Amino acid sequence: MNKIIMIIPYFGKLPDYFPFFLKSAEYNTDIDFLLITDNNIKTSYKNIKIYKTTFKRLKERIQKKFDFKIELSQPYKLVDYKPTYGLVFHDIIYSYDFWGYCDIDQIFGKISNFLPNNIENFDKLFRLGHFTLYKNTLQNNKRFMSPIGMNYKDVFTSRTIFVFDEIEGIEKKYELLGIPRYNKHDFADISFRYHQLRRVYKGVSTSKLNQYPNTYYWIRGDFISNFCKKWKHRKKRTFIYTFSKKKFRRRYINNRK
Incomplete structure (x- = not known):
């Protein structure tokens, strides 16, 4: 290894x-x-x-x-x-x-x-x-x-x-x-210009990257993208979720961060 x-x-x-x-x-x-x-x-x-x-x-x-x-x-x-x-x-x-x-x-x-x-x-x-x-x-x-x-x-x-x-x-x-x-691209680069979570990547249109609405969640080391494609719920693991300059709030569930 x-x-x-x-x-x-x-x-x-x-x-x-x-x-x-x-x-x-x-x-x-x-x-x-x-x-x-x-x-x-x-x-x-x-x-x-x-x-x-x-x-x-x-x-x-x-x-x-x-x-x-x-x-x-x-x-x-x-x-x-x-x-x-x-x-x-x-x-x-x-x-x-x-x-x-x-x-x-x-x-x-x-x-x-x-x-x-x-x-x-x-x-x-x-x-x-x-x-x-x-x-x-x-x-x-x-x-x-x-x-x-x-x-x-x-x-x-x-x-x-x-x-x-x-x-x-x-x-x-x-x-x-x-x-x-x-150079395989497995990142989710999130733009700070939008209120919603919208991916960006140089050379790729924003509309193509975001044609399916996404939600993201991290659980025990896995970062997962949830989205709907052709009326079916899909999941995709993501390498990195980048949020440069993106403002967000921390929320707490059951007193845990």
């Missing part, structure tokens, strides 16, 4: 929905989550690893990997440094077969159910910054330095957010290099 670790730096006040993210991560007991933060996070689950530090110290750790002065004056700029984490945190993750990064504005289903059986054949899995995996080899961890595609030095010396962790950045590099990738 492949060992996988997700690397998640987060500094500053945690959002109200963080407990939902954390609970769904805890239920993925076969995957480790390394939370690099200045927050005091309590959990009894062994797959949740807390690395307590400051943003300044993290910047110093990243700077040591480069022979030029990097620009990292605010935590949000970390989105451009995500592809470097395999190199930056090698001393922590060296024993893992795959490492990755993800955002915290989401709730996980059972992640391993959506990974390919031949995962060893891929050097990179998934193309969006809210969840990406990489094979943990030195060669692969240095691929962001390839001169093909977006230049990492231009990215790391500018205050501009290039979104290097996504399609036009690191994903385009792997595409141009012809590196084996796995």
Whole structure:
């Protein structure tokens, strides 16, 4: 069985929905989550690893990997440094077969159910910054330095957010290099622009994605989409439910969150 670790730096006040993210991560007991933060996070689950530090110290750790002065004056700029984490945190993750990064504005289903059986054949899995995996080899961890595609030095010396962790950045590099990738889309990305739960995905019409009304629920590690198709009730398990910028209320049933 492949060992996988997700690397998640987060500094500053945690959002109200963080407990939902954390609970769904805890239920993925076969995957480790390394939370690099200045927050005091309590959990009894062994797959949740807390690395307590400051943003300044993290910047110093990243700077040591480069022979030029990097620009990292605010935590949000970390989105451009995500592809470097395999190199930056090698001393922590060296024993893992795959490492990755993800955002915290989401709730996980059972992640391993959506990974390919031949995962060893891929050097990179998934193309969006809210969840990406990489094979943990030195060669692969240095691929962001390839001169093909977006230049990492231009990215790391500018205050501009290039979104290097996504399609036009690191994903385009792997595409141009012809590196084996796995890009099946099993996410439910929810738009914040609508009151109702409406999925969105770049390159796919919103009407096509939402032709069948959906409700979503999470139960004991499973995230399930309920919908009606041709007058029949259907269920579909979902990998990730992402709700970036979506406002919602927490409800309590029988005094349980």
